Amino acid sequence: MIELKFNIEGGDFDSAGTASSETKKKLQQLNVDSKVIKRTVVALYEGEVNIAAHAYRGVVTVKVSDHQILAILKDEGPGIADISRAMMVGFSTASPKVREMGFGAGMGLPNMKKNADDLQIESTPGVGTTVTMSFVF
Amino acid sequence: MKVSELVKELNLVVFSGENHLNREISGGYVSDLLSDVMGNAREGNVWITLQTHRNVVAIASLKELACILLVSSLVPEQSALDHSNQEGIPVLGTSLSTFEIAGLLYQKIKIAR
Numbered sequence: 001m002i003e004l005k006f007n008i009e010g011g012d013f014d015s016a017g018t019a020s021s022e023t024k025k026k027l028q029q030l031n032v033d034s035k036v037i038k039r040t041v042v043a044l045y046e047g048e049v050n051i052a053a054h055a056y057r058g059v060v061t062v063k064v065s066d067h068q069i070l071a072i073l074k075d076e077g078p079g080i081a082d083i084s085r086a087m088m089v090g091f092s093t094a095s096p097k098v099r100e101m102g103f104g105a106g107m108g109l110p111n112m113k114k115n116a117d118d119l120q121i122e123s124t125p126g127v128g129t130t131v132t133m134s135f136v137f
Numbered sequence: 138m139k140v141s142e143l144v145k146e147l148n149l150v151v152f153s154g155e156n157h158l159n160r161e162i163s164g165g166y167v168s169d170l171l172s173d174v175m176g177n178a179r180e181g182n183v184w185i186t187l188q189t190h191r192n193v194v195a196i197a198s199l200k201e202l203a204c205i206l207l208v209s210s211l212v213p214e215q216s217a218l219d220h221s222n223q224e225g226i227p228v229l230g231t232s233l234s235t236f237e238i239a240g241l242l243y244q245k246i247k248i249a250r
Contacts, residue, residue: 016192017195017198017199020195021199038200042199045199046175049172101188101190102171105172108172
């Protein structure tokens, strides 16, 4: 099994995409099916951006085994008060600055759900959120 | 149709990625919402946008888009330029509005097919 780890700082949009980009390169080296790579990269990027946009800091862990990619995004941050609401397309709590950049359209979590084979969200308001996604191949 | 042909035919500015203009164009996508592009743009698309920051390049690279096309004489930020040369994604520009350039691009791609 291969494990990749990335640290993300809240507000650091310049680094957003690093974890997805590095993971993509690694999956290509491992000859993972390109459709699975595409799905993984879309969902992972959205997760990275969510940490940059909402949390104070977070750690992204990607584990690749024979038939599955597991991505765990654990952050310290405000948490999500109402997860079912956060899953709705168009719902967003992003700041005006983040929205100006073209983020915060309320499509991130729905994109993640659509592209992952499984998505689990655990969140404690005031403490943080852990998002776990799996991709089967 | 290649990006280089599009540059000539639509008289586009090449801000960066000069060495990667041989990328093949599969179609176009118009959006300024990054998650929309992340979710719906296809490999080889020309992405027409007014966003000029480096995350646009990150997305174009992850999605393997053909190029980024900035509208209304907008200029990319320096960090976007640096990143696009690293990633091999051309950033192009036009003085035309989104509506006008999208119309022209649509015609060119339709004829090329």
